[in-house]
Amino acid sequence: MKPFFDYFSLISILLFSSLHLNAQFHLNGNATQVSDSCFQLTAANNWEVGSIWFTEKIDLNVSFEVIMTMNFGCKDAQGADGIVFGFQPVSTTIGVGGGGIGFEGVTPSIGIEFDTWQNTVYNDPASDHIAIIRNGNLNHSSASTLAGPINASPTSSNIEDCNDHELKVNWNADTKEMNIWFDCELRLSYTGDIVNEIFSGDPEVFWGFTAATGGANNRHEVCFKYTTFLDAIDDVVICPGGQFQLNIQGGLEYNWTPSTGLSNPNIPNPIAFPEETTTYFVTVLDECQTAFFDTVTVFVDGDTVFFELGVDTIFCENAEFTLDATSSGDSSVEYQWSDGSTAPTLVPTSGGNYAVTVTIDDYCVADDRIFLDFIESPKVNIGPDLALCFGESVILDIDFQFDVNYLWHDGSTSTSFFVSEPGGVYSVVASNECGIDKDEVLVTYEDCEEIYFPNVFSPNEDGFNDKFLAFDGGDVEIIIDFQVFNRWGGLVYKTSNIKPNNFDFGWDGRIDGRQANSGVYTWKADVLFRNSVREIKTGTITLVR
Numbered sequence: 001m002k003p004f005f006d007y008f009s010l011i012s013i014l015l016f017s018s019l020h021l022n023a024q025f026h027l028n029g030n031a032t033q034v035s036d037s038c039f040q041l042t043a044a045n046n047w048e049v050g051s052i053w054f055t056e057k058i059d060l061n062v063s064f065e066v067i068m069t070m071n072f073g074c075k076d077a078q079g080a081d082g083i084v085f086g087f088q089p090v091s092t093t094i095g096v097g098g099g100g101i102g103f104e105g106v107t108p109s110i111g112i113e114f115d116t117w118q119n120t121v122y123n124d125p126a127s128d129h130i131a132i133i134r135n136g137n138l139n140h141s142s143a144s145t146l147a148g149p150i151n152a153s154p155t156s157s158n159i160e161d162c163n164d165h166e167l168k169v170n171w172n173a174d175t176k177e178m179n180i181w182f183d184c185e186l187r188l189s190y191t192g193d194i195v196n197e198i199f200s201g202d203p204e205v206f207w208g209f210t211a212a213t214g215g216a217n218n219r220h221e222v223c224f225k226y227t228t229f230l231d232a233i234d235d236v237v238i239c240p241g242g243q244f245q246l247n248i249q250g251g252l253e254y255n256w257t258p259s260t261g262l263s264n265p266n267i268p269n270p271i272a273f274p275e276e277t278t279t280y281f282v283t284v285l286d287e288c289q290t291a292f293f294d295t296v297t298v299f300v301d302g303d304t305v306f307f308e309l310g311v312d313t314i315f316c317e318n319a320e321f322t323l324d325a326t327s328s329g330d331s332s333v334e335y336q337w338s339d340g341s342t343a344p345t346l347v348p349t350s351g352g353n354y355a356v357t358v359t360i361d362d363y364c365v366a367d368d369r370i371f372l373d374f375i376e377s378p379k380v381n382i383g384p385d386l387a388l389c390f391g392e393s394v395i396l397d398i399d400f401q402f403d404v405n406y407l408w409h410d411g412s413t414s415t416s417f418f419v420s421e422p423g424g425v426y427s428v429v430a431s432n433e434c435g436i437d438k439d440e441v442l443v444t445y446e447d448c449e450e451i452y453f454p455n456v457f458s459p460n461e462d463g464f465n466d467k468f469l470a471f472d473g474g475d476v477e478i479i480i481d482f483q484v485f486n487r488w489g490g491l492v493y494k495t496s497n498i499k500p501n502n503f504d505f506g507w508d509g510r511i512d513g514r515q516a517n518s519g520v521y522t523w524k525a526d527v528l529f530r531n532s533v534r535e536i537k538t539g540t541i542t543l544v545r
Contacts, residue, residue, distance in 0.1 A: 025052040025208070026092035029102075038223040041083065041102075041211035044073055048217065049102050051095030053208030058229055060087070060195050060203040063173045065292050067226040067250050069164040072116050072128070073218025079160040080117035080216035082128075085169065086110070087205045095210050099138070102210025106136035108198050112169065112180055112188075113138060114152055116160050117216065125149055127157035130182060132190050134198055147190040154185040160218055166287060184288030226250025226284070226292065233282075233296040240304040242358075242366025243273035248294055251284035261298075272298050302364030303329050309356065309370040315348070316434035317377045322347050323370065329360040338369075350374050378404045378430035378437045382417075385441055389448030389531040393420040396428075396441065404432045409440075419443050448531040450475045451500065453523065456542040459509030468541050469506030470525060476500050480526040480534075484541070492516065509543055518545045 027033065031050030032040050041050035058064065066085075073079050082101045088094065088109035095102040099119045103111050113131045115138070118124045123141040131140060131148030140149050152159050159165055168181035180188040195203045207229065211220035224230065226249060238244045247269040248254070259265040261274030272280065279297040286292070307325045315321040326344040327333050335342050338355040348354060351374025357367040382396045396417045398406060408417055409427045417426060427440035452471045459466045470479060479500065484493040484507050498505040509516050525537045 024055055026055050027052050028093055028095045031095075034221070035223075037225070038221060039209070041209060041220040041222065042213050042217070044075070044213075044217050044219045046213055046215060046217050049095050049210075049212040050220070051102050051208060051210040052222075053092035053094065053206045054229065055092055055206075057089070057204040057206055060171070060199070060205060061173050064169075064171050064228045065226070066167070066169045066224075066229075067286055067292065068167050069223045069225065070114065070167050071162075071164050071219070071221040071223075072114070072160045073220065074160065074162040075216070075218050076158050076160045078216045079218040080214055081212050081218075082113065082115040082117065083209055083211045083220050083222065084114070085112040085167070085207075085209055087207050089199060089202060089205045092206055092208070096212070099214060100136070100212065101138070102212040103133075104136050104138060108134075108200070109136055110134050110146075110194055110198055111136070113149075114159070115149070116218065117214075125151075128152045128159045130180065130187055132178070132180070132188060146192065147188045150187060152182055152187070154183060154187065164223070168286070168288070168290065181288065181290065184290070225286070228294075233294050235297040235299065237299040237301055237364045238272070238274075239302045239358075239360050239364035239366045240275075240300055242305045242364070243271050244298065244365060244367050245269055245271050245355075245369070246280070246282075246296060246298075248282055248284060251286050251292075253285040255283045257281050257283075274298055274300060276300050299364075303360050305358060305360065305366045307358065307366070307368065309354070309368040312371040312373070314373045314375055314433070316375050319434070320347060321372070323354060323356070325356045325358055325368065327358050327360060327366070331361050332359075334359040334362075348372055348374070375403060375432060375434050376401060377434045378432050380406070380428055380430035380437045380439045382426070382428060382439050382441050386419075386443045388419075388423065388443060388445050390421065390445055392445075392448075392531060393418065394443070395419070396426060398428065398430075401430070404430050406430055421445050448475050449529045449533055449535065451525075451527060451529075451537065453525070453537070453539055453541070455540065456544060457509070458544045459515075460545060467503050467506030467508050468523075468543075469503060470500040470527075472500040475529050475531075477528045477530050477532075480528055482523070482525045484521050484523045486516075486521055487519065492521065515545075516543060518543050 029050040030042050030048040031052050034040050039052050042048040081099055084101045084103040086103050086109055088106050094106055096104055111133050113133050116128045118126050122138045129149040130152045132146040134144045134146055137144035165183050170179045176193055177191045209222050233248055236244050249268055254266055254268050256262055256265040261272055261278055263271040277299045281295050284292050305327045307327050309323050323346045325335055335344055336357045337346050351372050353371050355369035357365055359365050380398055398415045400415050406413055407429045423443040423445045425440055425442050430437045457465045457468045479498050481496050486492050492511045493507040495505050521541050523539055523541055527537055528534045
């Protein structure tokens with residue numbers, strides 16, 4: 001059973017953490033959220049202003065660290081105006097346009113200015129620069145400039161280069177020192193009692209970012225990688241025999257200590273399963289190879305859990321597979337699956353990652369996760385039966401499925417089969433661990449160049465055999481040209497682009513409207529068949545009266 005004191009103190013920790021994580025940014029003006037961690041403050045349009053402010057105040061008596069990227073757009077000479085990372089207790093709706101970068105006149109405040117436009121009225125240097133300012137006063141000849149201005153980049157006078165630039169800000173509340181790194185170089189430091197000297201002893205402030213454009217513009221974007229405001233790991237109570245996945249982001253290298261009770265001490269999200277309460281320390285190296293740190297205590301207490309989702313596995317289509325996290329507690333057990341389900345069991349309908357968190361008696365938690373590889377049953381279809389023309393060939397193609405083996409009637413295993421004369425029955429079997437399927441097709445060959453011309457006709461208007469024309473059973477695409485000649489080679493009839501079997505285009509035995517004499521005539525036809533073969537046909541026709 002759980003101790004009375006620990007139960008309520010740790011529940012308070014969990015409730016506080018939940019409220020903290022649910023807080024959001026308040027967006028103003030032209031600011032938009034473009035991804036889970038990225039915000040566009042302005043687009044590349046004139047006279048825009050955008051800001052984002054975290055809706056909960058932070059305590060400047062507590063040290064903090066921020067690691068993120070900033071993008072100042074792609075316009076250099078015509079780009080403006082920049083971004084301010086600011087702290088102020090006034091409101092979450094602050095943001096003004098123009099050269100003040102959305103932060104001008106905000107009092108009381110402290111801001112880290114990233115200025116990309118030279119305003120001579122503010123005594124700006126010609127380069128894109130950084131400065132630490134107070135009370136929204138951007139005039140660098142005044143006492144409100146606490147540090148700087150200096151070049152923002154350690155290697156270039158321009159940061160409006162389409163690239164993401166890494167920013168790291170560290171505030172040490174004990175030494176009252178603020179350090180700013182830009183592109184992995186320490187650029188500015190300031191030491192001062194900002195709580196008392198700027199905020200009149202009140203350490204509670206909002207934090208956020210502002211940007212603005214004027215007669216010149218640029219796209220301004222910020223993306224969060226790690227902040228102690230948002231990403232600090234919360235302590236957790238796990239049930240005896242349970243496990244819980246820790247998670248920290250923003251780095252390239254990770255080292256958790258001690259390694260006891262961790263699935264892997266060198267990844268951002270190890271699974272913790274200590275047998276007794278353990279405090280873990282993590283050291284994270286970012287892209288600049290600078291370190292930041294965090295700690296998390298995994299308390300082990302409460303009722304023992306025994307559920308386990310099992311190892312990653314494969315399941316087949318139409319086969320019922322159940323994930324079971326059923327657990328017991330003194331008063332209550334709650335289930336939260338990654339798909340939103342809240343029942344003790346889950347029947348997956350597709351492959352992928354599944355996770356569940358089980359909360360026992362509103363006190364201790366355990367989670368588990370599994371990857372399911374969903375395999376479809378094999379399905380194969382090589383099409384309908386085919387009738388081909390002599391000389392033709394065809395390739396029978398399979399609608400390919402991964403993880404399926406194919407076996408043709410002749411023992412071949414490819415995903416296609418070449419068919420030529422004389423044809424026959426072709427079959428293929430598809431198989432995998434979830435079953436088999438089979439299909440077959442009959443391929444026959446025929447003469448596709450058959451056309452019939454009579455050798456005699458009697459145009460006596462008795463309704464029988466009155467016209468001379470071509471007949472077919474579907475092989476002819478079109479008769480391009482059809483001509484009849486008398487015995488001296490004179491043309492007596494001609495027609496073009498006709499179909500067979502059409503009596504409207506047959507010769508009726510007349511020449512210039514007069515009945516032709518009985519006798520033998522010759523004919524010539526230019527024929528295009530359905531198999532694309534074009535051929536000249538000739539012959540004789542006897543006219544009988």
